[in-house]
Amino acid sequence: MTQNSILVIFFIVITSLLFACSTKEIIRIATPTDEKGVEGVTFYSEVTDQKKISQLRTVVEKLERIENPKSESDLADVFFTLDKPEENYSEIGAYIWYKDDGTATLKRGKKNYYHVTKEQVDILKEILN
Numbered sequence: 603m604t605q606n607s608i609l610v611i612f613f614i615v616i617t618s619l620l621f622a623c624s625t626k627e628i629i630r631i632a633t634p635t636d637e638k639g640v641e642g643v644t645f646y647s648e649v650t651d652q653k654k655i656s657q658l659r660t661v662v663e664k665l666e667r668i669e670n671p672k673s674e675s676d677l678a679d680v681f682f683t684l685d686k687p688e689e690n691y692s693e694i695g696a697y698i699w700y701k702d703d704g705t706a707t708l709k710r711g712k713k714n715y716y717h718v719t720k721e722q723v724d725i726l727k728e729i730l731n
Contacts, residue, residue, distance in 0.1 A: 626650070626686070627652070627684060628686075629649040630647075630648050630682065632680070634678045635677075643681045654729045657729060658694075659694070661722050662696065662710075662716075665708060667715070671707050678697035679700045680730055681695075681698075696709060706722075
């Protein structure tokens, strides 16, 4: 291997590492609000721990899609986003309604509802609380 080849490989490895490290993800957590008929959210916390971000993504990807549930209250218990701020991109945005039986309903977008099992709720609460 020539010295130029080694330098090229070194440059590619360093560039790849810098790019990978610069892509930060943040979970932003909010309280849903409804003031005089105007719905919104108030963000109050951020999570940057990559293990928790990975857990959140895994839970959301494994949720079972359901039809629009009739039992949810108007105001969700929590709202969260999974953002990539350096790219100005939100990968996930979701509302969660916790139920008395320990399960929950999660809503992404306008009409995408998902059932959250007790085990998944426990994981989400640990991340979002």
